């Protein structure tokens with residue numbers, strides 16, 4: 363499996379943003395061609411691009427799409443426009459801190475261009491977006507190397523949602539060791555939770571790992587306990603949308619249940635987290651905003667009605683796994699106990 367064979371969620375080419383429409387996977391591989399900032403906002407909100415790092419990357423390109431046709435005549439005017447566009451994109455989804463991290467980085471880049479001509483500022487914003495995407499690939503690869511030191515050939519590993527190549531520039535975060543292990547001739551046995559209600563595990567993780575030739579088995583979310591009790595799983599690795607300063611972790615709904623099961627079975631529970639997902643300004647998981655998504659994701663989940671018309675629905679898209687359930691948080695800088703995550707950015 364070469365890198366070029368991995369599914370790529372977004373590419374900048376021909377002066378536009380090509381986005382792999384993840385709502386159509388695994389059946390259709392269709393790249394959207396985005397040229398307007400509103401299209402990027404919509405794509406993020408409607409999960410055509412999803413996964414914390416990929417959302418951040420898309421938003422960074424979105425700011426460029428917003429300012430590139432601007433007729434601003436001064437640095438101050440283009441800076442004001444860039445800020446307004448970044449603030450608009452920040453309203454697309456609330457939980458993944460990578461979105462705000464990437465937008466802040468674009469704003470900081472604009473600030474560093476102070477006094478320059480608007481055309482130069484525009485070019486700098488595009489360069490920063492490209493750089494964020496380039497860096498993310500290296501970050502994911504390093505997270506994979508660090509995770510591999512915690513695993514051994516032949517073991518079973520359970521994962522949840524899609525913390526994969528489709529959520530990042532390449533490799534994924536929690537899936538990076540699966541790709542690297544494959545390249546080294548290891549035989550990890552991956553169990554992918556289907557991840558109700560939007561099925562990122564079934565539609566995306568199962569697809570990308572299958573394409574890569576990784577030994578992947580799809581299970582329903584409610585089978586994780588059974589699989590663990592049968593001794594098929596020796597480690598759990600999940601991604602994250604935001605790590606709070608005390609080591610609590612927000613990730614796709616259902617992650618907390620998996621962590622509780624892992625603890626009950628004495629199975630190590632690892633969180634793969636790029637530094638861009640670590641939010642030391644948020645003290646604990648209780649302060650992380652949790653997105654609630656439309657009821658139809660549950661009532662009409664598989665394209666047909668599966669619940670009574672008018673039923674009351676609660677659909678939080680993420681949950682919080684308390685630090686006490688987490689064995690280690692694995693970043694590109696190293697491996698941390700959750701309570702020591704504050705050291706990761708030093």
Ligand SMILES: CSC[C@@H](O)[C@@H](O)C(=O)COP(=O)(O)O
Pocket residue numbers: 412413414415458522523524525526529530534535536562600601602603613614615679
């Ligand atoms: C490396 S991606 C980590 C997380 O973003 C991922 O596990 C997740 O929860 C994605 O949720 P999604 O709603 O599909 O954007």
